[in-house]
Amino acid sequence: MDLKLFATVFATIFVAELGDKTQLATLLYASDASHPKLTVFAASASALVLTSALGVLAGALVSEFVSPKILRWVAGLGFIAVGAWVILSGD
Secondary structure (H helix, E strand, O other): OOHHHHHHHHHHHHHHHOOOHHHHHHHHHHHOOOOOHHHHHHHHHHHHHHHHHHHHHHHHHHHOOOOHHHHHHHHHHHHHHHHHHHHHHOO
16 A cells, blocks of 8 residues: 555545535534434445545546546646636625
């Protein structure tokens, strides 16, 4: 296992997930006293694992047809476009 890659991916995903709608939904379920906390944790963790697995599978499939350089450009331009849209559409 490439520990540097592991640490990079872990840190990136960890920071990206902090305070997002997934974490807020989990917080709301866990705040209900009638919901067992272990069940909320297990369901939330399972959902995140499944979505990550789908991302890895989709990435592997797309990489067979599109070069990594083009993927990086498309992803970068996509993030810039979303950032510009958020800034320009803000009130």
